[in-house]
Amino acid sequence: MAEHPAGPQINPIPPKARGFQGLRAGVVSRSVAGGIDYAVVATATLGTYVGIVVLLFLLNPRDFTPVTWTFGQFLLLGFFYMIVYLTVSFATTGRTIGDRLMGLRVVGRKGSRLRWIPSLLRAGFCAVFPVGLFWCAISHENRSVQDIVLRTSVIHEWPIAPEAPKLLDADSRRLSE
């Protein structure tokens, strides 16, 4: 492994959290992350509705009548948003916003980032069968139904703020001079 050009780095993860990095997360962490993701998708869905209403008002203020969506329409849009959001998150960084906040990451069977098709499948599975998440509380390997079927894992891997390495780099350079 090549040495970092800026010199030795310091592990910014708190000592208390280092012990479980790389281990599969439990049901509480994942549920909180999932809840945050649902909140994100719900916000996006409602935002879309509000945006459409505002746009229609701006286009025709006189004859403006607010559109009414049924619950099913909201649900359908939310379902679509959820699949797109999860697919992009899994396939790019391996983290949704909820995962990032809770320090989680979705990885494939070899610990690698998911490709697009598996990401899409997992996103669809999560959207269609969200309660499958709770199986990770019972599973001996902390795996949800989606994880077992698609051979994925959700692990603890706390993200590092981009400012931290810079600060540490500067500190290392000062020490080495």
Add this chain to the structure above:
Amino acid sequence: MTDGPGNDDATEASRSLVVRRAGPQLPASVEGPVDVALGAAVTVARPVVTVAVLAGRAVEPLARTAWSLAARPPLVPEEWTPAAFANRLADRGRKVRFAAGADVTELTGQTLDLVVPTVLDPVLDRVDLTALVIQRVDLERLVGAVLDTMDLTELVLDRVDLHRVVEAALDSLDLTQLVRDRVDVASLAEEVVDEIDLPDIIRESSTGVAGEVVDGARLSAVAGDELINKWIDKFLQRRKARKTQAPGDVPDEESWADQGGSDQAGEERSDG
């Protein structure tokens, strides 16, 4: 320790340098006749001495008998014999000699007191004593023997003003430059950083209140995970611990020493 007699010419030559001659040698015109005279004397004296020795050996028994007869003649009382007379003379002479012995010793001492200073200086002027000592004395052995007999540390502590010595040494040294040249400051600093847990200080200073809240929430969630897992495992009467180790590797302490954050590591692990 010393070179034995008859060593090579180089040794003799170097040794001859040690003693300087006092004055000029005999002139060649005198040396020749003197040598001839000495040679003639030795040539004549040797047969004479040989003949005398042989004659002495032949005459010795006869002379011994004659002396015994003369020293103690028959029919002469013992105290009137020449031998008794010689013994009495010897006793008297011995007493005189013993009496004079102390005087002779004192006289010898006085003579030496007079002679030695007079002779020693010219002798020492003609001798390179330093070179002589260097040639003839095993200095290493001598110094070793001297050091064996004394406690050098105690001697230094008693006789040396260490405070002054150290101060003088420090005055003559640029200690800062010396440390820069001789001490691996970077390694030392790393050790200090390890001791004071600098990462924790940096972490605390770089992560704000929001970061601490997030860290706290994550740790609380992990504690919740463990609690739920424990309850369920107990309910399901599981005896073995959960297998939560995921495939792949997450940067550990050592790899953090070599390279940067986990996001980079995650990208490297990617197979997509």
